Each structure stands twice: as structure tokens, then as C-alpha cells.
Amino acid sequence: xxxxxxxxxxxxxxxxxxxxxxxxxxxxxxxxxxxxxxxxxxxxxxxxxxxxxxxxxxxxxxxxxxxxxxxxxxxxxxxxxxxxxxxxxxxxxxxxxxxxxxxxxxxxxxxxxxxxxxxxxxxxxxxxxxxxxxxxxxxxxxxxxxxxxxxxxxxxxxxxxxxxxxxxxxxxxxxxxxxxxxxxxxxxxxxxxxxxxxxxxxxxxxxxxxxxxxxxxxxxxxxxxxxxxxxxxxxxxxxxxxxxxxxxxxxxxxxxxxxxxxxxxxxxxxxxxxxxxxxxxxxxxxxxxxxxxxxxxxxxxxxxxxxxxxxxxxxxxxxxxxxxxxxxx
Amino acid sequence: xxxxxxxxxxxxxxxxxxxxxxxxxxxxxxxxxxxxxxxxxxxxxxxxxxxxxxxxxxxxxxxxxxxxxxxxxxxxxxxxxxxxxxxxxxxxxxxxxxxxxxxxxxxxxxxxxxxxxxxxxxxxxxxxxxxxxxxxxxxxxxxxxxxxxxxxxxxxxxxxxxxxxxxxxxxxxxxxxxxxxxxxxxxxxxxxxxxxxxxxxxxxxxxxxxxxxxxxxxxxxxxxxxxxxxxxxxxxxxxxxxxxxxxxxxxxxxxxxxxxxxxxxxxxxxxxxxxxxxxxxxxxxxxxxxxxxxxxxxxxxxxxxxxxxxxxxxxxxxxxxxxxxxxxxxxxxxxxxxxxxxxxxxxxxxxxxxxxxxxxxxxxxxxxxxxxxxxxxxxxxxxxxxxxxxxxxxxxxxxxxxxxxxxxxxxxxxxxxxxxxxxxxxxxxxx
Numbered sequence: 001x002x003x004x005x006x007x008x009x010x011x012x013x014x015x016x017x018x019x020x021x022x023x024x025x026x027x028x029x030x031x032x033x034x035x036x037x038x039x040x041x042x043x044x045x046x047x048x049x050x051x052x053x054x055x056x057x058x059x060x061x062x063x064x065x066x067x068x069x070x071x072x073x074x075x076x077x078x079x080x081x082x083x084x085x086x087x088x089x090x091x092x093x094x095x096x097x098x099x100x101x102x103x104x105x106x107x108x109x110x111x112x113x114x115x116x117x118x119x120x121x122x123x124x125x126x127x128x129x130x131x132x133x134x135x136x137x138x139x140x141x142x143x144x145x146x147x148x149x150x151x152x153x154x155x156x157x158x159x160x161x162x163x164x165x166x167x168x169x170x171x172x173x174x175x176x177x178x179x180x181x182x183x184x185x186x187x188x189x190x191x192x193x194x195x196x197x198x199x200x201x202x203x204x205x206x207x208x209x210x211x212x213x214x215x216x217x218x219x220x221x222x223x224x225x226x227x228x229x230x231x232x233x234x235x236x237x238x239x240x241x242x243x244x245x246x247x248x249x250x251x252x253x254x255x256x257x258x259x260x261x262x263x264x265x266x267x268x269x270x271x272x273x274x275x276x277x278x279x280x281x282x283x284x285x286x287x288x289x290x291x292x293x294x295x296x297x298x299x300x301x302x303x304x305x306x307x308x309x310x311x312x313x314x315x316x317x318x319x320x321x322x323x324x325x326x327x328x329x
Numbered sequence: 330x331x332x333x334x335x336x337x338x339x340x341x342x343x344x345x346x347x348x349x350x351x352x353x354x355x356x357x358x359x360x361x362x363x364x365x366x367x368x369x370x371x372x373x374x375x376x377x378x379x380x381x382x383x384x385x386x387x388x389x390x391x392x393x394x395x396x397x398x399x400x401x402x403x404x405x406x407x408x409x410x411x412x413x414x415x416x417x418x419x420x421x422x423x424x425x426x427x428x429x430x431x432x433x434x435x436x437x438x439x440x441x442x443x444x445x446x447x448x449x450x451x452x453x454x455x456x457x458x459x460x461x462x463x464x465x466x467x468x469x470x471x472x473x474x475x476x477x478x479x480x481x482x483x484x485x486x487x488x489x490x491x492x493x494x495x496x497x498x499x500x501x502x503x504x505x506x507x508x509x510x511x512x513x514x515x516x517x518x519x520x521x522x523x524x525x526x527x528x529x530x531x532x533x534x535x536x537x538x539x540x541x542x543x544x545x546x547x548x549x550x551x552x553x554x555x556x557x558x559x560x561x562x563x564x565x566x567x568x569x570x571x572x573x574x575x576x577x578x579x580x581x582x583x584x585x586x587x588x589x590x591x592x593x594x595x596x597x598x599x600x601x602x603x604x605x606x607x608x609x610x611x612x613x614x615x616x617x618x619x620x621x622x623x624x625x626x627x628x629x630x631x632x633x634x635x636x637x638x639x640x641x642x643x644x645x646x647x648x649x650x651x652x653x654x655x656x657x658x659x660x661x662x663x664x665x666x667x668x669x670x671x672x673x674x675x676x677x678x679x680x681x682x683x684x685x686x687x688x689x690x691x692x693x694x695x696x697x698x699x700x701x702x703x704x705x706x707x708x709x710x711x712x713x714x715x716x717x718x719x720x721x722x723x724x725x726x727x728x729x730x731x732x733x734x735x736x737x738x739x740x741x742x743x744x745x746x747x748x749x750x751x752x753x754x755x756x757x758x759x760x
Binding site for chain 1: 385
């Protein structure tokens with residue numbers, strides 16, 4: 001059962017397979033996108049095709065699907081058939097987790113593997129939860145942004161629970177890398193959906209404080225700025241009214257460095273009815289040092305104009321935003 | 330105020346890529362103009378050679394794509410079509426034959442002969458056949474059976490499952506709807522509940538995730554937006570938030586990243602760049618219509634007169650601008666792209682092209698057919714990003730490098746070359 005190529009005994013020489021006639025792939029007389037399969041691979045798949053066509057859900061079929069998966073973990077037909085066999089044999093799904101663990105290392109971004117894992121855990125239920133969340137953390141420790149791992153984690157939490165430590169876990173990860181957007185996304189997921197936390201509105205104030213701290217530490221980090229806006233999703237008036245929000249914009253602008261996101265947030269506030277005090281006007285003016293092109297008296301227009309220049313990659317977008325501003329009163 | 334050592338992993342990874350990219354750009358800018366001209370060329374011949382070779386033979390390492398062979402067909406065929414090249418008719422016939430062997434008797438296409446049908450490989454097979462064009466290719470698709478396959482993949486939530494017992498996500502939704510629309514078999518049963526599902530996948534960032542709760546991601550954003558347009562529910566999305574997210578996915582390198590604070594990757598030239606091409610088809614997000622004055626066409630100057638257009642309630646402006654447009658030659662209707670088209674073209678041409686043929690994720694990564702397809706698709710989007718409609722060929726200054734770099738325009742909803750789409754549309758409308 002070794003996956004070491006040199007040691008592999010051809011299926012044609014294994015006694016337990018002697019009754020099976022391998023089924024070659026029907027590529028036709030003039031194949032295209034034709035892969036130069038190694039002999040081992042070709043043979044494994046020829047035998048798989050035979051078993052699959054015969055719909056043989058036996059222990060040897062289970063072994064064969066393992067070999068086929070190791071040869072090509074992307075073959076969703078093999079994975080699907082393996083599930084049918086596992087069910088037919090009422091197999092030990094904890095062993096299945098071990099198998100998945102074995103191949104997770106070199107296949108951390110494989111859709112089929114993650115989907116299969118979900119299928120297994122679904123059947124094992126709450127008992128499997130704690131270990132699953134731990135193993136998932138290990139995968140994330142090696143690739144902190146693995147999209148499949150994060151989606152899987154979210155699925156486990158929603159299907160089986162385990163929310164209690166999740167916010168702490170997010171905090172821990174953010175301490176290591178405050179720029180990790182996947183972690184910020186997870187944080188949002190937790191505060192909006194955890195049955196222990198009371199929902200977005202209940203969490204909002206403390207989260208705003210948390211986010212403002214992160215912003216002040218790294219104002220050029222896009223993640224907390226978007227997270228901050230997210231805290232006020234569908235409640236834009238509250239965003240405009242929250243002094244913490246306008247105040248962080250002012251603070252960052254006054255440092256005169258890494259102020260682009262602060263300007264953008266201020267622009268969004270203005271577009272939604274924010275009435276700026278003179279402080280805000282002065283802070284924006286201080287960022288613009290040209291005499292030849294004075295700033296517009298309308299603060300929102302002035303900000304768009306500045307952004308066209310300091311975020312010039314997006315000049316087209318800022319011109320469009322300016323064109324969509326309501327005409328000044 | 331921090332020392333180099335206290336940078337986070339995200340920051341370190343980003344700096345490394347920026348250094349590589351800037352070093353390429355620096356080398357480029359220090360070259361004499363004659364060398365620069367060569368560097369700015371799309372190496373068509375090399376790419377075509379790389380692609381046609383792959384259409385015939387692939388090495389043993391490709392066994393990891395043994396369940397994705399219709400994809401390999403599509404990536405190659407579409408790339409070749411973008412460059413307006415043609416294949417041997419015999420090779421075309423062989424491809425049609427191969428894809429027929431991937432077609433399941435009960436509908437849909439699998440990753441290879443004898444494999445279960447799968448929505449993604451179905452999408453790839455159909456797009457391949459549409460790209461080949463002609464009655465033989467188009468009539469080889471069993472539409473009736475395919476429809477039943479799509480119905481079987483439909484979930485109570487409104488979403489779709491990739492295959493029997495497979496995963497559910499926004500990609501599955503897009504591949505199903507794209508195929509249904511292209512083949513003119515889209516109906517209420519396929520559409521019902523789908524808008525709700527995709528809406529639930531738009532995140533607080535503005536982009537769209539693969540599943541509800543997951544992170545906003547370029548690939549899924551393209552899929553989600555295209556699907557919503559195809560089912561005519563696009564205005565249910567928070568479009569201004571989506572646009573705001575996607576414009577910030579373009580980085581200093583010129584290329585696009587897939588997610589906030591991640592690294593640039595050539596394939597997002599299409600997944601993210603293509604979002605802008607899609608948005609052009611969405612009436613409510615129409616950008617400034619720039620109209621060229623007579624006599625300006627030859628100078629190659631960009632937009633001059635601008636009139637703002639379509640916000641709700643600003644019907645007067647609409648009327649004015651449409652009158653203004655009809656006053657001049659409609660063939661020169663232009664729009665301003667919301668993203669930086671020239672910066673993206675520069676990334677694709679200078680950083681994503683591999684010497685010897687093929688395109689790649691970023692410098693330091695190897696070429697592959699997937700990245701070749703999506704870098705070129707993104708390049709086409711860029712070159713046509715000023716065109717309001719496809720009747721007008723792009724002005725020279727829309728195309729970075731020699732005008733011979735110009736690729737065929739696509740229909741961004743399906744990512745097939747526009748001519749081929751039109752042929753297929755006619756074919757499946759009358760049959």
C-alpha cells in the first residue's frame with residue numbers, strides 16, 4: 001500500500017486483482033491535450049475505470065481509490081466513488097481523517113480534499129469538532145490565508161459550534177500579522193454570527209475601539225478601514241454620527257503620512273451627510289501644498305481632487321467619484 | 330517607525346514582489362528606446378507555439394490536470410482566438426471529437442472520457458466549442474440533456490452543486506448560468522433563489538465570496554457579478570461598494586491582487602479587470618461618457634468634452650448626452666475606464682510574459698496555460714476598456730506597445746471572443 005513509486009507492485013501482478021480486466025481510457029484515434037501518463041498512473045486509472053463502471057463498492061475498491069487519489073488528488077470522480085464505497089462498507093471515518101491528514105500537506109489548496117473532509121466531519125458530528133478546529137489551526141499556521149481552510153473553519157463553526165475561543169484566536173493572529181485580511185474577515189464572521197456575542201450592533205462599540213487602535217498603529221493597512229465600514233453595514237447614519245470614526249480620520253490626516261484611507265473615509269462620511277467642523281477643512285488643506293491649483297471650496301470635491309493626485313493609480317476612479325457628488329448647495 | 334525585522338509576513342511578502350517588479354521596470358526604463366519597443370511587444374509567435382504544442386501533447390506532470398482536460402482545451406483555444414490565430418481544421422475536428430467523448434450521455438461534460446459530468450468542465454467544454462465555432466462544434470452539444478444535468482445540480486438554496494455530491498459555491502452558480510445562457514436554455518427554474526444566494530455572498534468589504542461568510546475574492550466576484558447580470562438581478566448588489574473594493578485591488582505593480590493585502594497575480598487581470606468590462610454593461614453604473622470632438626480622432630488625444638450620465642433622476646442629463654452623442658459620429662463613443670488600463674497592460678506585457686512563450690502569475694513563477702489564458706483575456710479587456718461599444722476599434726493610445734498588440738474583443742460575461750459568441754448566439758437562438 002506504499003505510495004513510493006519504486007516499490008509499487010503493478011496491479012496486473014497482484015493476485016487480488018487478477019479477475020479484473022482494466023478499462024483503458026477512450027481518448028479516440030486522434031487524442032488532443034493528451035497527457036503522457038506514466039505507466040503506474042495509466043494502470044491505476046485503467047483499473048479504477050473498470051471498478052467504477054462495475055460499481056464495485058468493495059474493500060479492494062476502497063484501496064484502489066486511495067491509490068488513484070494519491071496519483072491525482074484532483075479527480076473528483078474518484079473522490080465521489082470513494083464516498084460511495086465508504087458508505088457501502090460503513091467504514092471507520094476517523095481513519096478517513098487520518099488519510100486526509102496524510103495528503104493535506106501537499107494538497108492544501110485542493111477543492112476535492114476539502115469537500116471530502118467536510119463530508120466526513122458532517123458524518124462524525126460534534127465529537128469531531130474540537131480536533132478538527134485544532135488541525136485546521138495547524139494548516140492555517142502554515143498558510144495563514146488558505147481560502148479553503150478558512151471556509152472550512154467557518155463551516156465547522158456553523159455546523160458544529162466551538163465559537164467560544166474564536167474571537168481570541170482572531171486577536172492572536174492579528175497580533176502576529178495585522179495585515180492579514182482573512183483574519184479580519186473571520187473576525188467579522190464571528191462578531192456577526194456567534195451565538196455567544198449578541199450580534200453586530202451589540203459588538204459594534206468595542207469593535208470600533210479595537211479597529212481604531214489597529215488603524216492608528218498602521219494607517220496604511222486597508223483591512224481595518226474596510227472592517228470599520230463593515231461594522232456600520234446597512235447603518236450608514238450611525239457611521240457618520242460616530243465620533244470615533246471621524247476622529248480617527250482627523251488624527252491620521254494630521255500626521256500627514258499614510259493618510260489616503262483617512263481621506264477616503266472622510267469622503268464617504270461627507271457623501272453621507274457628515275457636517276465637517278473647521279478642523280477637518282484645515283486638516284485637508286494642510287495636505288495640499290500647491291498654490292497654482294487651489295482646492296475647491298466644497299470639501300468632498302477637494303478631497304477627490306487630492307486623491308486624483310496622491311492616489312494617481314486610481315485617478316480615473318476619483319474623477320468618477322467627483323462626477324457623482326451631489327452639486328454643492 | 331519600525332525596523333525591518335518587525336514587519337509582518339504580509340508586508341515582507343509584498344516588499345519582495347514589489348522589488349522584483351520594480352527591478353524589471355527599472356531595467357526597462359533604462360533601456361534605449363529601440364530595446365524598449367521590443368520589450369513592449371506581445372510575443373505572439375512564441376505564445377502561439379507554446380499553446381499549440383500543449384493542444385497536442387502534455388508531459389507526465391500534467392496528470393494532476395487529468396480531470397481538467399476540457400479546461401486545458403479552453404485555456405489554449407481561447408488564447409489562440411484572442412490572438413486571432415487559426416488552427417488546422419483537422420486539429421479542430423479532433424478537439425470536437427475529444428470533447429464529445431467527455432460528454433456524459435445524461436448531459437454535461439466531465440474532465441475526461443468516462444468521468445462524471447462537472448459544471449466547471451462543462452463550462453470549459455462549451456466555451457471551447459463556441460470558440461471553435463461552426464455547425465459541427467455547436468451541434469455536438471446535447472442541449473436537452475445538458476439542461477437536465479443543470480436541473481439536477483440545482484440546490485434548494487438557489488445555488489448549484491459542482492457535480493453529484495460535490496461542493497456548492499459561487500463558481501458553480503456562474504458556470505451553470507453561463508452555459509445555460511449561452512445555449513439559450515436559461516429558465517425560471519434554474520434562476521429561482523439564485524439571486525438571494527449570491528447576494529448573501531457579497532461581503533462587508535464589497536467584493537463577493539465563494540460561500541456566505543468567506544472572504545471577498547476576485548474570482549468569485551467576477552463569477553457572482555456575471556451571474557447576477559445574466560439573471561437580470563444585478564441591481565440587487567451593492568454596486569458602489571463592489572466597485573470601491575475592486576478598484577483597490579489594483580496595486581503599485583499595475584496588476585491586480587485577488588484579495589485585500591495579498592499579492593499581485595496575472596490571472597486577476599481578468600477576474601478583477603473583467604469586472605470593469607462587466608460593469609460597462611450595467612446601466613446604473615455607467616461612467617462618464619467622453620465624446621470626441623470632430624477632428625480629434627486623428628490626434629490620438631483622449632477624452633475632451635465630458636458629460637456626466639445616468640444617475641437615477643438625472644434624466645435630463647441623459648437626454649442631453651445622448652443628443653450630444655448622436656450629433657457626432659456614434660462610432661467614436663468612448664468611456665473612461667474606472668481602473669488603470671495602461672498600468673495593467675504594462676504589468677501583463679513586462680512582468681507576466683515569459684520569454685519563449687506563455688504568461689505567468691508573476692516574475693519568478695512558471696508559465697502555464699491557465700495564466701496564459703487569463704493574462705491575455707485581461708489584456709483584451711484593457712485594450713477595449715475605452716470603447717463604449719464593440720463597433721469601434723480601439724484608438725492607438727488605448728493599446729500599450731505597438732498597435733499589433735491588439736487582441737480580439739471578448740464578451741466578458743462568458744469570456745469568449747465576441748465574434749464566436751455572436752455566431753453561437755445566432756445558432757442557439759434559431760435552433
